Amino acid sequence: MHILLTGSSGWLGRFLAPRLRAAGHRVTGLDVAAGPDTDVIGSVADRAVVDAAFARGVDAVVHGGALHKPDIVRYPRQTFVDVNVTGTLNLLEAAVAVGCERFVFTSTTSLMISHAIRAGAGDAAVWIDETLSPLTPRNIYGVTKLAAERLCRLVHDEDGLPIVILRTGRFFPEEDDTHRALPGENMKANELLHRRLTVEDAADAHLAALERAPGVGFGTYIVSAPTPFAPGDAAALRHDAPAVIARYFPDVAALYAARGWALPATIDRVYDAALIERDLGFRCKTHFAAVLEALRMGQASPVAHDAHYVSPKERVATR
Template sequence: MRVLLTGSSGWLGRFLAPMLRAAGHAVTGLDVAPGADTDVLGSVADGALVERLFGERGIEAVIHGGALHKPDIARYPAQAFIDVNVAGTLNLLEAAVRAGHDRFVFTSTTSLMIDQRIRAEAGAEAVWLDEGTGPLAPRNIYGVTKLAAEGLCRIHHLEHGLACAILRTGRFFPEEDDTHRALSGENMKANEFLHRRLTVEDAARAHLVALEKAPEFGCDTFILSAPTPFARAEAAELKADAPAVIARHFPDAAALYARRGWQLPRSIGRVYDAGRAERVMGFRCETDFAAVLAALRTDGPLPFAHDADYVSPQLSRSA
């Protein structure tokens, strides 16, 4: 297929574009910043540009990974999020309908599921998050606009029959967390594979699977995260004494962490359950917490990316 990939210069795009080409697809990369896989510089908010690309490139499917993200809140006004994340998504959906497309893959975020109550983690047990969690009350403009864009996908399925795969991705960014610095970046990322993180390679693979299978399930939403080893019945214990639960599943985890000078989480307040993506879409992340421990046992390279100095191409362009 001739695929339009938005956000092609970003962290996900640089892994996804080569996978798409390896699978036999012709990729047109669109981004506001230059990159190895970006063919056209411009914004999805530019409706005329989007329409021209569809005509000139003969686009047959869209993977919409481009967006303003949560760290951008400090750099852009709310209107910019509406222009890019909402109006830009609408531009792409309308162009896809006019072109007679049968599939559209949208990169969403688990962040829109986290309201202030969940973020505070004040309850007596870990919050179990799956596709049925709700009502949703995003806590910032990023989450609000991504939820609105999901709604646009559903409307275009209902009104026009466009198959839409909505992928709510967990964390896969390589840089340091922009709010929590209590642990080293690698330690924190390793911990998150227990309940809220996946590799960028797995995120890219999921998009490729969704592109292939979207017409099979019409319009559906999937959480993407490494498979958690925990069960819902452990939610209270995870909140009260996470190391005890971890030890039950991974008896040598504490010793492996101690050898590296790392800390296991003392408490886990939320768990993302990606089981539905495996059951319905047939996708399961290849890298999980067991893979992290396997690397620690052999002193091998960690199976995830960490780059404290990573700067998004968009920021590099504006610097």
């Protein structure tokens, strides 16, 4: 197939484009920033740019380009609406117009996190799967991604375009833009327990979604590393996460101490990615046990961390 990949110069795009080609697909990359996998430079908010990309002959779309949560301090709300909402609509309408076979949309688990969940209000960790409702996103990023999801649903219902939405957990390489209590590598390892995945697994999930989209028709899936926890752990995770973690991984305290790391004192949410495994047969390869094995072997963590990473679009913006 000929795949239009948006966000082709970004963190996900640099891993996804080579995988798409290795699977036998032709890839046209679209991004606001130049990159080795980008053929069309421009914004998805510009319908003329989108139409020019589709004029190359496109069979399917993987829409990974977006403004993200850290961009909130850099861009006004209207820009989020333009890129995340209008941009998605432009792609959906163009895909229908040329008769695309399938559409994969990169969404985010962030849109499932309300102010109450974010604040950790409650006596137990929140067990989060695709049935969570109502959805009340806490910022413009979540609001616009949810609006884009709703557009996907509308276009599928009205035009029949097969669409798979992937609500991905965290896979960014840079430091957290709000939490700095722990070193970034330590924090990312901890998050692999309940809210993170590797960028390699994120890319592989998109390939699985692309392959299975026609059979699914329309589906929305959380994508995160498989958690070791069960719903019955939720209360204990909120009040004494290290004790729960130690039940599953008895040597975790010693391994962490040797690296100078700390376990999370509390966990406020757990993402359950079981549905994508049941429906699409996809399961992230890297999980928390792999981190511990790396510690045992004196190897680097399998979770990418780059404190100096800057998005290509921001490098363009600051020139």
